[in-house]
Amino acid sequence: MNVNNAEADALTRKFADIAGVGITDAIVIAMREAIQRRRQEETPRETAARLLQKHGVGPTGVAKKPLSRKVFDEMWDER
Numbered sequence: 001m002n003v004n005n006a007e008a009d010a011l012t013r014k015f016a017d018i019a020g021v022g023i024t025d026a027i028v029i030a031m032r033e034a035i036q037r038r039r040q041e042e043t044p045r046e047t048a049a050r051l052l053q054k055h056g057v058g059p060t061g062v063a064k065k066p067l068s069r070k071v072f073d074e075m076w077d078e079r
Contacts, residue, residue, distance in 0.1 A: 001027065051075060 001024075003009050016026035042050070052058075055071060 047075075 003012065012023055012026055012030075015030055016023050019026055019029060021029065051067070051071065055067060057067075
C-alpha cells in the first residue's frame, strides 16, 4: 500500500506507535475498528423510530405538525 497523503501517513504512524504495532497492522486494526463502529450505528429507520418514541409520536399515526428545530438540534448533541 502506498499512501501519498501526509496526514494519513502521520495518523497511521501515530496509531502504530500507540498500539505498538507496525504500519500494516495499524491499518488493519484501524479499518476493522472503523467497520465495526459503522455497523453498530443506527440505521436511519432506527433513528426515526427512536425520535418518534422519545417525542411521543405514535409509530402508526401521522404527526399533525413537524418536530421543532430544537428536536433536530438535540439529535446531534446526543452522540
